[in-house]
Amino acid sequence: MYYVNQNQINKRLEFLNWLVETIPESLENKPESDKAILFLAQERILHLALESVTDIGSYIIDGFLMRDASSYEDIIEILHGEKVFPSHLLETLLGLVKMRKKLVQEYFHLDRNEIYPLLHELPTTLSEFSNSISNYLKHELNT
Template identity: 85%
Template sequence: MYYVNQDQINQRLEFMDWLVGTIPESLENKLESESVIQFLAQERILHLALESVTDIGSYLIDGFLMRDASSYEDIIEILHGEKVFPSHLLEPLLNLVKMRKKLVQEYFHLDRNDVHPLLFELPNVLSEFSISILNYLKHELNT
């Protein structure tokens, strides 16, 4: 019998759904003086998205006793190997989690002149990821 912390997973899925709703506003053209704030908001959205995805992945890995992850990228690869989400999400999810080091440790080197291209596809990626997680839980836990 598996113990999967569905409450924590559901909290993060709900948060991710809320986060997806903030992306369009972060992409709206703002006045020149507001662009720095806009870029900082976009960076935070990316950061929170990747943390949510990896948190959910960690709960699934722990709960279903999958092999231990050695990195953030490994969390995504393990979930992909276990067929938690469809293959076409692998690349954008890996691109998302690979941003962690830049967002958390090398933030002073980030280019704040252009919107990160991942933000444009992130709503669809996160929405499909959420649906995949719920379907996986339903299938694996027979609920």
């Protein structure tokens, strides 16, 4: 029998869905004076999105006794290998988690042109990821 912490997964899924709703606002054109705040907001959105995705992934991996992950990228690859989400999401999710080092350690020379395209892809990707997680849990736990 598996112990999957559905409560914690659901909290993170709810947060992820809320985050998806905030992304379009962060992409709106703002006056030049607001550009720095906009860049910081976009960086934080990416950071929270990748932490949510990897937290959810870790709960799934631990709960279903999948092989241990050795990195953030490995969490995504394990989930993909276990068919937790569809293959077409893999590239964007890997791109998201690969941003972690830049966002938390190399933030002082982050290329902001790298952030913008990823933010455009995230609403669809994160929504599909969230639905995939819910469907996977229902299927695997027979709920």
